[in-house]
Amino acid sequence: MSAWSQFIAIVKRDLLLEWRARELVLGMLVMTLLTLLIFNFAFDLSGVQRAASGSGALWVAIVFATLLGWGRAVVLDRQEGAWEGLLLSPVERPVIFIAKLVSMLVFVTIVELVALLVLAVLFALPVLQPGVLVVVGLGTLGLCTLGTLFAAMTANVRSREVLLPALLFPLAVPVVIGAVRATTLELNGFTGDAAPWKSLLGGFAALFFALGALTFGSVTEE
């Protein structure tokens, strides 16, 4: 089996399992929508500053949803020895890394599309424009590459709910700063100013994608 078909097989399995159970995406979705709701009451999402508050709310919601998603995903993965089986199979570790990353990206993207719709409709923010979508894509990629690596590390650890954010948040600071800034700029129409932030996000995602793929083997030795 080539690496490509192995990759496809893993992703298909993850998507199929999720299609049947649907708990991951629904959980993340509920979390995201509630976060946006609370933010609406905590900050003024309909006032003059709403581009900044809106993008802040969006990214906090995405971060929390991603955390939740990864927490649940690693638990689901390890049910009934499925994870051990995967590790024992002759699939290269980087392939597993990329496959897990892609599966989670699919789930998070679904959740984000709904969140963006909510922001567009309920808070009248022009989020459904290519600039914003690019930023969301790049930022999510950065978050998920780190998430894939550290979720695998913290999968069997007690206090995973605390440890994963404790590891992820400091490392993901550039993504949060860059994504919020770029989203705000795009919402306000300053696409040119958002360009350096987008390159930061893109570079971050590329760098930690490579690093993650390289070190995933060390994380999944048994």
Added chain:
Amino acid sequence: MATVKNTVRRPATAAWLSVLAALSFLSVALSVVLIFLYAPRDVDQGEVQRLFYLHLPAAWLAYLSFFIIFVSSILYLVRGHARWDRLARSAAELGFIFTTVVLLTGSIWGRPIWGTWWTWDARLTTTLILWFIYLGYFLLRAYVADPERGARYAAVLGIVGFVDIPIIHMSVRWWRTLHPQPIVVRSEGPAMPPEMLVTMIVTLVAFCILYVFLLAVKYRIETTRDEVMELRGTLEQYG
């Protein structure tokens, strides 16, 4: 089964360690003398500027420690020798201590100068995030049940963290410069008079010697700790 008595390094054999201890003490004492009696009073900031002589070496050592963790982590993942993990553990503890010192001295220095206990200046903010990464490093090692796996995971964190630090710094700096903020005056505007420079260098060297001493002590403690654990394991197996 190996005898217990032959596996412990006796303190008497560590003559060089005592020399290092004495050297650290003397050099730090010298630097304190220089800081208070030789270095001139700063024109703008007054006496409080003397805190900078502690703040900068501490910052240097905080980041140097992380670099040591970075290199040891790579070596540990590639070669697998326990000594690299021991070095990483030791450097992590020291690095955390010095990062704490940087943050506290920075804050205490900043209060009379900038009028505030904290400012989201790029360097201070990055150091704060470094502090949290160190914390995560310890939590990871503490919570992972198997020590060998914990060592591997910590090594990955050490590598990823170190690579991330310059990116964090850059993103925070952009965040600050493209964002309205109160005026922050750094003390390194005009060139340092030579007496200050000398004091700074002596203090830096003194702290480096102290650092090497502490690292050596901590490393030996970790080596002994590993041996104790091994012995305990052997005893449980055969005893």
Added chain:
Amino acid sequence: MENVWYLFAGFFVTWLILGIYLFSLRRQIEVLRSELASLRGEARTSERQRSPESATASEPNVS
């Protein structure tokens, strides 16, 4: 000159932290020493239990 208070606070905090750390290192050494001592005791008793006739001879030294 009132800033001198901050100066001394900063120095105090720094040496306090380093001092506490040195004490912590000292304690780590003591804990390890006592663990080693108890392990030595355990090793001796278990060797005596397993081979009582060689208890008076020198301890087996297998590496």
